[in-house]
Amino acid sequence: MAHIKGSIAIRRPVEEVFDFVADERNEPAYNPQMRKVEKATPGPIGIGTVWRATTGTKRRLTSFDLEITDFVRPRQLGSVATIGAVDIRGGLTFRPTDEGTRMDWSWDCRPKGLLKLAGPVITVVGRRQEQRTWTGLKRHLEQAAGG
Numbered sequence: 266m267a268h269i270k271g272s273i274a275i276r277r278p279v280e281e282v283f284d285f286v287a288d289e290r291n292e293p294a295y296n297p298q299m300r301k302v303e304k305a306t307p308g309p310i311g312i313g314t315v316w317r318a319t320t321g322t323k324r325r326l327t328s329f330d331l332e333i334t335d336f337v338r339p340r341q342l343g344s345v346a347t348i349g350a351v352d353i354r355g356g357l358t359f360r361p362t363d364e365g366t367r368m369d370w371s372w373d374c375r376p377k378g379l380l381k382l383a384g385p386v387i388t389v390v391g392r393r394q395e396q397r398t399w400t401g402l403k404r405h406l407e408q409a410a411g412g
């Protein structure tokens with residue numbers, strides 16, 4: 266199993282950051298790997314909401330469902346997904362700070378089949394990818410606010 270965790274400071278109010286991240290349809294705006302996201306379940310966003318997402322490059326696209334498993338606005342957001350041969354479970358926490366928001370992430374990635382042997386590689390690549398994704402979120406929200 267690979268464990269990926271990290272943290273980032275975003276100079277925006279915690280409610281704004283939480284709401285933007287909770288709506289997965291926003292992710293293509295800050296994550297160039299995320300190609301398309303649609304809400305697959307009716308009703309407001311919360312526990313049980315399922316998103317259909319497509320990620321990848323022009324040469325290789327992968328579609329998957331992501332389900333929200335924890336939703337405590339504006340503090341916690343958890344999810345599960347299977348992307349290719351990797352089951353991913355984890356979440357995000359949001360804390361107000363004097364400057365805005367501290368967002369932490371923690372994901373457990375369980376590769377299946379022969380991919381189990383790649384656990385250490387998944388950890389390194391996953392950490393890099395998550396840092397890029399959340400740095401993109403920070404840039405997007407802070408620029409949109411003029412900061």
